[in-house]
Amino acid sequence: MILAHDIGTSGLKSTVYTPDGTLLASVTSSYPLFYGNEFEVEQNPNDWWNALCHNTQNIIEKVNKDDIKCVSFSGQMMGVVAVGENGEVLRNSIIWADQRAYRESEKLLDRFSSDWLYRLTGNPTTPSYSAPKIWWFKENEPHLYEKTVCFLQAKDFLILKLTGEFVTDYSDASGTGMFDLNEKVWMKEILDFMGIPEEKLPMVCASTDCIGTITHQAAIECGLLPGTKVIAGGADGSCAAMGAGVIEDEELFSYLGSSAWVASASAQPIFEREQRTFNFIHVDKEKFMPIGTMQSAGTSFEWIRSITASNQPNSLQWMNEQAERSPIGSNRLFFLPYLIGERSPIWDKHAKGAFIGLTPQHDAGHMIRAVMEGVALNLTWIYKCLAEQKTFRELWFFGGGANSKLWQQMLADMTGLPLKVPRLKDEITGMGAAIAGAVAIGELSQLADAKSWIQLEQIIEPDEKHFSVYQEKLAEMKQLYVALKPHFHLKVMDQHR
Template sequence: MTYLIGTDLGTTSTKSVLYDHQGHVIASANVGYPLYHDTVTTAEEDPQEIWQAVQATIHQVSAGIDPEDIEGIAFSSAMHSLILLDSQKQPLTRVITWADNRAAQDAAELKSQPLGDRLYHLTGTPIHPMSPLVKLHWLAHHSPELLAQTCHVVGIKEYLIYKMTGQLQMDYSMANATGLFNLYNFDWEPVALDYAHITRTQLPPLVDTDAVIDGLTPVAASTLGLAPTMKIIMGASDGALSNLGVGADEPGVAAITIGTSGAVRVMTKQPYLDPEGRLFCYYVAPHHWIVGGPINNGGQVFRWVRDELFTTESQTARANQQDPYDQLTALAATVPVGAHGLLFHPYLSGERAPLWNADARGSLLGVTTTTTKADIARAVLEGIVMNLNTVLQLTAAAEPVHAIRATGGFARSSLWRQILTDVLGQPITIPASFESSCLAAAVIGLKALGHIDDLTAIHAMIGATETYQPNAANHQLYHQHQVVFDHVTAQLAPLYHEIATLNR
């Protein structure tokens, strides 16, 4: 029997899962690393720490398995990361992540120009400081000497695959999220390259998501404890693979993910571009595109609540060998639907969809002398979901939604599941396996290696699912809150820049 590893390079952790050819989980591992916020607008990772996490997770899932029996590794990765490499392919920067907002002013200026609209309609990537397109423009004006030393422009997945194989390549899915890729001719877009102040020769060759690299370097094989003949399958972006991994690969089936960040995505058979540039459109595989919107503020907001507002409770939970998140959600569950009228706008890290405003800031509205910590905990959970609901409404123009699949760390919480279905007013289906991106990467690998004929084989691998039904009374109450939530967002939007200026 041979196996395949699916590895997901996330924003705050790397996950690896060992699968057999039927998609059964043999072993899994998860290793975290910090996201560095040196300033309020900076969000970077250390590529060496991620490489160490990749090594650790692969060692854990391959323990006790003959290296010759592991046929390959297929990758999933967070989008929009940027690393500049020198002539020796050594990093000149840390990993500049999607959450980095230093290019906010550049994005705002580009968005106000006809060029911004043109680039969106060429690339499918919304104009925002998340994208390497705008990050590179910012670097060209703020660190021109750094860009002058740059021979290669890549993301974290491309850099790690280089360390494993000695080859630099980028798949269409990851390239599509850079803002530098023409989604019609599947090539680097000259207009975008001019704006970013880079050349085609600095970017990797483009390949499809099922491209295979034969063999590891001797150093990588020794470091990872794997056979040198093992194959690397390029895979795709985590967003694209998450849809596939939960079975949301047909028109009208939406996937909602809440991890560190979050997203709402629907699959279409051809590209769709929002007239106002509010939705992304990214390639997955032939005749498979995802259309949707990412949010900056998912689970990381609840982490902030845990670390800053519930410090004592978290310490107590850890002392009792309990998960602090479980204690927080249990506390939130004691509060009625609507958190006694408390509204939380979760824009702690600016926001992508639906606002596309790096200056957006969080707010807690409706605070009174009777407001409790439990109210705040519940309002935070509800605010994250109401923001996702706003994005879901935008995707209806691309593809009317008749079914919802949900996944991510939040799916472990029955309270979050119920809040999600009640706010959306639709049933949601949760797969038993939470690592949807790892599974989908592995399935792309199985197809690339000839073990399956079609990606639809994943439907037999997803396993058990659980469906939650909305409570009609709760949905009606949440609808009232949603109207006010959206109205307040519209009222505050013109002030976000002024508030962000005070922050800075």
């Protein structure tokens, strides 16, 4: 058996698979987010470790721990976990959603060409990435920076706790903004400019590499056998591609969780002049994953849920019922899903969420549907950016959002593509990590063999009449963002005067 841990934004999910892709057990533990000012979002890495231990102890009540041959990982990307000499956490993790390092990001762009950075790292240079966040940490918390032995990502910290090794994999490294996508090395020019020694960064390996084995102390804490193999695994986006079976060119999938993305696979990185989309390294280290990611997808839904449905006994069912009663277009109500700024395709850290067009005739159902449409429209916008480079014939749909029949139909209607819905919608990232583990221990001969793990539940065909309506709504959404952009930026400038 392969035990996979997926470190998400709202919780850690642990799953156990057999080498033929059969899911045997699944346990999830949640943990909090900590918000500072409008740009600051953090988590305590020790919460991830406690969740791992809790989940593992529950898992081994359901399966024999003697049969668990390896542990593999998928994890949230673009964070900063500062650890000391003994592997101790020095502060909360600055996670992917954090945008505080905007000044450091601007300094990088003042020094280096944005096109040069984009084509070498595969990513636009923004505050979302680890490089400017580490620089912010160095400048603003120098006493802790000096104590830092290594900067890690979420899954890397848990690997350190299990094995004592400081490592990351190619896919997570490709999300830092300081890793050469093609040469697969840390970029000396960027590190020298920021004054960050490479010694503070981990060794980089393949997702299918065995990092080490579980130490005696870690075994006592988590409940697994000492000596169990620990596999590197990958970044959640790349593991999602692997778990979706998206390995070849022209294959496409969307994942809708707290954040959401649309991504493909490619033998080469895909660059575009406007830098609306970007590239990570795939779990298959010889391939790349062209992708566009939005910040607040499920987050927007959870926000409107807290406002409209907190007293409903079955809030998700109630929300979907209310939204289905609302007409397509939400009775001319628009929602911009930019609650914590936005990445693809607008790359605007100052963007804000907004309802536009509210009248006394609008009710909770209209607002819920407007939020769902706003999220799906932004994903469609990202899809159209990728479709300018390649032709796609179908779209796989995964994540918690894929459980919603309404969101399924929306995404099919907006993209005009047949939507393929799998039987296991919520397991994609953990499944990708498990596939890496199965290859690592020789249970699968190659990553592509795991395509058989994906079981199709149904295909949602797009409605042509709805397609034309949604294209008009997408065009209006773009216009509304452009009209409101000066207001978003003006408020930020006033705040920092």
